[in-house]
Amino acid sequence: MPSSQSAEEEEPQKKRAPWGVIALVLLTGLALIRNGSGEFAVGPPQPASAAAADSRVHGQTRDTGPAPLPFSLADRVKIPAIQVDAPIQPVGLDAEGWVDAPPAEDPNLAGWFTGAVSPGEKGTAVVVGHVDNNAGPAVFYGLGSLKKGNRVEVKRKDGRTAVFEIYGIEVVDKNNFPGNKVYSSNGKPELRVITCGGGFTKENGYDGNVVAFARMVKTV
Template sequence: MSSSQPFEPAKQSADTATFEECEEERPRKRAPWGAMALVLLTGLALIRNGSGEFDVGPPQPASAAAADRAPAEADGAPAPLAFSAADRVRVKAIRVDAPVMAVGLDAEGWVDAPPPDDPNLAGWFTGAVSPGEKGTSVLVGHVDNQQGPAVFYGLGSLKKGNRVEVRRQDGRTAVFEIYGIEVFAKNDFPGHRVYGDTGVPELRVITCGGGFSKQSGYDGNVVVFARLVDVR
């Protein structure tokens, strides 16, 4: 993820989401999209510690992988699940099998990220729903660190139809099928499109991507769009 801050982070106010620690026993009220919008639109430079200083950069999504604008609900899709915090994420297509920690907003109002020194760790953003609940859940992770590739380095190589499995703390696994992978400029991030509630359980997996410079870091975010298709 990038070390750059291309714009000012959101200021905390009644109109912005605040971080609230999540408990497995009693789900907390999730901020509605309207309350989250300012933070997410201005704060998603989210992974700010990537290095990008390697001979071969991370793979970038192909134009053919762009998400459907109004994806149809999957046939036979399972009913939404109740709240349960994310515990582990698996993406077999890119050999990801990583624990998940809860992340919120940092002191400046940015969406936080896992510690950069652990290359195999993802974060679940607690300001959104948990994976499998009705609405759009969000996982984030670093693309690289100073030592090399990190957990979501291969995110841009995924294809439509690949699956993301999220094991939850209640022991159930929410299985999401990918219907789009895109890279968006951080200074023109389509917050409503990425985070908006489609009325069904969906997942976004996000890391840094696009071009890289030593002065400003990565200039974009790779975003995976996926919908719930199975529960185990």
């Protein structure tokens, strides 16, 4: 794996894969967080229907807002409302075309998908993480309890922090993953935070993904 410095130097020259292609891969790929055990007495919280992204504002272009940041590796994610404070490691696609997940044995670790923009750049960044593992709840166990207006802070390796505000959170069908809806970009810096959710069976694991939709509201 290249050092952070070489990655910083090389990444801006990489050609980003078009979301139309990535979304197809992720229709099954986001079952990456497929190790979620779901075998606890109380399952992870699920989003309320009222928290779904409003179609009237989803993807809406705003004339105002902070200017996009340049590329920088993601370093840490904080979601104060659910007490998340976790390091981020880069993740890509594995040999089978799945989005690679952070190691399941580390419950407090998130992954930034390198096939998308970095958090704070123009476009839609993607951060993923496990909902649970064999030992219990993991980093994004509480994601489904978030509400519109909650903040997600992503600290970057360049020392800047991109602050995002959630405008929708919902469960989507893993087998019919709505890639265009989840990954669409309006040319502004946005973020999706994704984990497993929905129903669970031992045979197939979770049947959905919890997706938090957020837009950047400031940088610090």
